[in-house]
Amino acid sequence: MKFTPPTVISRRGLGSLLVASPVAAQAVQERSQKAIEDARQARSAQSAQLKSVQLAREIEPSFRFEP
Amino acid sequence: MAALAEEAYFQTLAEWNAQLRSRAISAKDLTKAFLDRLERIGPRLNAVALVLGRDALDQAGDVDRELKRERFKGVLQGIPYGAKDLLAVANRRTEWGAPQFAGQVFKESATVIRKLQRAGVVLTAKLSMIELAGGGGYRYASASVTGPCRNPWSMNRWAGGSSGGPAAAVAAGLIPFAIGSETSGSIITPCAFCGVTGLRPTYGLVSRAGAMALSWTMDKIGPIARTAEDCGRILEAMAGGDLSDPGSARKSFRFFPEYATRLPALRIGFSMADIEESADPALRPALREALETLRSLGAKLIDVALPDRPYSATASTIIGAEAASAFEDLIADGRIHQLKDERQAVGLAAAAEIPAVDYLRACRIRTLIRNDFAKLFGQVDVLFSPACYFAAPPIDEPIDRWPPQSGSRQTGGLRQIGPAGNLAGLPAMSVPCGFADGLPVAFTLVSRPLTENTIIAAAMEYQKRTNWHRRRPVL
Numbered sequence: 001m002k003f004t005p006p007t008v009i010s011r012r013g014l015g016s017l018l019v020a021s022p023v024a025a026q027a028v029q030e031r032s033q034k035a036i037e038d039a040r041q042a043r044s045a046q047s048a049q050l051k052s053v054q055l056a057r058e059i060e061p062s063f064r065f066e067p
Numbered sequence: 068m069a070a071l072a073e074e075a076y077f078q079t080l081a082e083w084n085a086q087l088r089s090r091a092i093s094a095k096d097l098t099k100a101f102l103d104r105l106e107r108i109g110p111r112l113n114a115v116a117l118v119l120g121r122d123a124l125d126q127a128g129d130v131d132r133e134l135k136r137e138r139f140k141g142v143l144q145g146i147p148y149g150a151k152d153l154l155a156v157a158n159r160r161t162e163w164g165a166p167q168f169a170g171q172v173f174k175e176s177a178t179v180i181r182k183l184q185r186a187g188v189v190l191t192a193k194l195s196m197i198e199l200a201g202g203g204g205y206r207y208a209s210a211s212v213t214g215p216c217r218n219p220w221s222m223n224r225w226a227g228g229s230s231g232g233p234a235a236a237v238a239a240g241l242i243p244f245a246i247g248s249e250t251s252g253s254i255i256t257p258c259a260f261c262g263v264t265g266l267r268p269t270y271g272l273v274s275r276a277g278a279m280a281l282s283w284t285m286d287k288i289g290p291i292a293r294t295a296e297d298c299g300r301i302l303e304a305m306a307g308g309d310l311s312d313p314g315s316a317r318k319s320f321r322f323f324p325e326y327a328t329r330l331p332a333l334r335i336g337f338s339m340a341d342i343e344e345s346a347d348p349a350l351r352p353a354l355r356e357a358l359e360t361l362r363s364l365g366a367k368l369i370d371v372a373l374p375d376r377p378y379s380a381t382a383s384t385i386i387g388a389e390a391a392s393a394f395e396d397l398i399a400d401g402r403i404h405q406l407k408d409e410r411q412a413v414g415l416a417a418a419a420e421i422p423a424v425d426y427l428r429a430c431r432i433r434t435l436i437r438n439d440f441a442k443l444f445g446q447v448d449v450l451f452s453p454a455c456y457f458a459a460p461p462i463d464e465p466i467d468r469w470p471p472q473s474g475s476r477q478t479g480g481l482r483q484i485g486p487a488g489n490l491a492g493l494p495a496m497s498v499p500c501g502f503a504d505g506l507p508v509a510f511t512l513v514s515r516p517l518t519e520n521t522i523i524a525a526a527m528e529y530q531k532r533t534n535w536h537r538r539r540p541v542l
Contacts, residue, residue, distance in 0.1 A: 035409055039417035046384055047421075049377035050428045053435070061430030062437055064284040064314055065270040065492025065516055 071100045076240030077539045080142055080297045083243060087134060087145045094134065094145035098127040098189050101147040105192050105241045108542055112226070113214040114235040116152040117160055117193040123147060126189045133187065142300050144187035149242040151233050152193040153200060154288075155277040156180055163279045164211045164229075165198035166405050167397060177277025178309050179246060179288055186304045194245055195232030198406055200253060202281045202390035203414030204383075206465045210408035215462050218260060219540040220506055224459040225466065227257030233291045234261040239542055244292040244301055248278060250285045251382050251489040255511055258291055258497035259454035262507030264526065264536055265291040266298040269516045270492030271316030273302070274309030282389040283314060284430075285382070285489055294536055295496060295526035299324060302519060318517060327524035328448055331365030335512075335525075336447035338372055338480025345476045347457040353501025353508040354453050357529070361451065364528055369447050372480050373487055374439050376432065382486035384429040387418030395419070410467070437491045440515075449522060450488075450513040452481040454497045458506035488513045496522045499535040507535075 086092045102120050109115035130145040155161045155173035162168045180190060195213035197205060208215035208225040216231035218224040219239040226235035230247030234257035237245050247254045249267045258265030266289045273288045280286065290301035299322040308317035342354045362368055397403040398419050406412040443450075460469040476482060488495055495513045502508060512522040530536050 032404070032409070032413065035413040036417060039410075039413045040420070043387070043417050043421060046377075046380035047425050049380040050384060050425060050432065053377065053428075053432050055428065055431050055435075059431050059434050061427050062434040063430055065316070065437075 070103060074539070076101070076104060077293065077537070078243070079294050080146060080243060080292070080300055083146050084142045084144070088139065090134065094127040094130040094189065095124060097145065098123050098147050098191060101191055101242055105236075108239055109192070109236070109241055111222070112217045112219060112235050112239060114195055114216055114226070114232045114239070114241065115192050116162065116164070116195045116213055116232065119156070119159065119190055119192055122159070123189050123191040126184070130187050130189065140187045141304070143183070143304055145189065146243050147189045147191040148183065149192040149194040149233060149236050149245040150180060150190060151196050151230050151245070151247050153196055153248055153279040154180055154246065156190065156193065159193070161193070162212060163199055164196040164213065166212055166407065167402050169212070173277070175277060178274035178311060179305050180277065182305055182307070188304070191242060192236070194236050197229035197231065198408065198411065199390070199394065200229040200248065200250060200279065200281045201411065202250070202386060203411035203418065204467065205408040206410040206467050207408055208462050208466060210406070210411055212407065217462060218459045218506070219542060220262060221459070223462055224506060225260065225462045227260035227459065229253040230291065231257045234258050234263055234265065237261070237263045237291050237293065238540060240539060244290060244297055246288060246305070247291050248286060248288045249489070250282045250287070250386055252485050254289050254291065255454050255485065255495055255497045259509035260459035260507065262499045262509070262535070262538065263291055264293060264295050264298055264499065265289065265497045266302060266519065266523070267495045268302060268306065268519060269316065269494045271314050272306045272318060272320060272517065272519070274307070274312040274315055276309055276311035280393045282386045284389065285386060295498065295523050295530055296324070298496065299519070299523040316517070320519060322520070322523070324520055324524035324527055327520040330361065330525055330528050333366045333449060333525060334369055334447040335361060335366045335449050335451050336369050336371035336443065336481070337451040338370060340476065340480040341452050341482055345456050345480065345482050346453045347470065347475070347503070349503035350453065350456070350458065350508045353503060354510060357500035357510050358451065360529060360532055364532060366525075371443060371447060371450070373443070373483055375478060376436060378436070378483040378486040378490065381429045381432045381436070382490055384421060384425055385433070385490070387414070388421045388426040391415055391418035391421065433490045436487055440491045440493065444515045448514065449525060450481055450484060452484045452511055454509035454511040458503050458508065484511070484513055492516055494519045494522060496526050498526045498529060500533070501535055
């Protein structure tokens with residue numbers, strides 16, 4: 001059986017990883033935040049579309065098809 | 068057992084049944100042939116979540132013993148099939164296409180699986196799906212643990228979602244039929260992209276007990292097959308009341324196309340603008356020809372339009388709020404971000420913030436939509452529209468932005484029949500009607516609740532006249 005040797009990370013490589021990871025993490029977080037903001041905006045636009053419909057007070061919600 | 072001839076994999080249920088009953092082939096040999104094809108071609112398409120080899124062969128052996136004793140259970144007996152990986156199969160993995168549910172196992176099978184088992188149908192594979200049935204809205208075809216499901220007609224095109232695995236598997240002849248599910252478009256879209264026939268039943272006609280809940284008030288389970296007739300036969304075996312499903316309509320379904328209104332007496336509502344303005348120009352010749360064929364078969368075509376309402380926003384609000392509630396635990400503890408598609412994860416997280424008044428407003432708009440359809444079905448029996456307005460998109464393009472620079476009309480006519488029909492719980496069928504640049508084109512027929520026989524019978528007459536549903540891809 002052949003064993004794969006453990007990955008070797010040089011001191012320099014490890015250093016750059018340690019320096020880079022907070023930056024990378026921040027970039028991911030910012031991207032996620034932007035995506036969440038986009039999703040919220042889309043929801044807000046949908047909410048406005050729903051509010052544009054005139055609904056008489058007596059109209060009840062339909063939760064599902066009932067035969 | 069030698070592999071079957073290529074064309075044999077594309078036979079209808081009646082054709083397979085005749086061979087099984089005459090014992091020209093055994094259920095075990097038939098199952099072996101499809102298992103071999105699933106394992107050979109399934110991985111190329113990313114259509115398969117789990118092959119159930121030993122279970123399927125055991126069940127097929129039982130069927131052979133029954134057939135030997137002439138204990139016939141109907142046309143589906145002994146035929147292999149696949150189920151979307153959203154349906155629980157006892158003691159076997161059911162992962163819903165999502166990494167968070169890797170290795171998930173249920174003790175009991177879904178009602179639909181048990182019903183088909185009682186009919187002697189052989190469950191052969193769990194088929195791939197978009198993670199969590201795409202409830203949060205996804206951007207890429209790769210939103211699945213099994214990878215992007217490829218279209219058998221062109222491997223660099225998408226099979227559609229969320230029932231992409233079932234549609235691709237049937238289109239590629241990996242399985243004679245499959246079970247999919249639809250909340251809003253998940254059966255009709257992949258069937259249209261893959262050129263197979265699919266039926267979305269009336270809400271509540273098929274039990275969802277044992278199926279992943281995405282939207283309790285909109286989820287439906289339905290068959291995907293080669294022909295409309297096959298869909299009718301499968302629906303008969305699947306449908307029926309179930310106390311385990313609170314949404315059950317407690318109705319059974321008898322497949323009697325001969326008693327449905329025939330095409331010469333059928334009033335079909337359509338909008339020419341759907342074809343001439345909304346559909347991609349490449350699809351228009353096939354759609355025009357389909358409409359002309361229905362006219363030539365005697366159908367009376369009547370120009371109609373849906374009232375102007377925010378159908379997509381209404382469906383999205385209801386599905387979003389219900390999905391966010393169903394997956395509240397994943398959203399709360401952050402596991403939602405393990406989903407493969409970031410847009411889907413943030414979509415579900417944002418849906419958790421939908422105010423209760425918005426959800427109720429959407430459900431009240433649904434009342435208006437149901438009333439609109441009641442009026443519309445006073446004028447016509449069936450509605451006709453393109454099943455999709457463009458052909459299958461490239462597999463790595465953002466699908467929520469496809470087609471790029473689309474100038475197509477988004478409202479008017481029956482353009483919003485997809486979300487509208489789903490909100491009203493109406494049955495719909497996707498029927499292949501041609502090709503555009505080598506990719507399938509399909510139309511959809513929609514009718515009143517619990518009138519599946521009407522659309523199946525109309526599609527059967529159309530399929531007697533045409534052979535688009537008989538075409539098969541080169542693999």
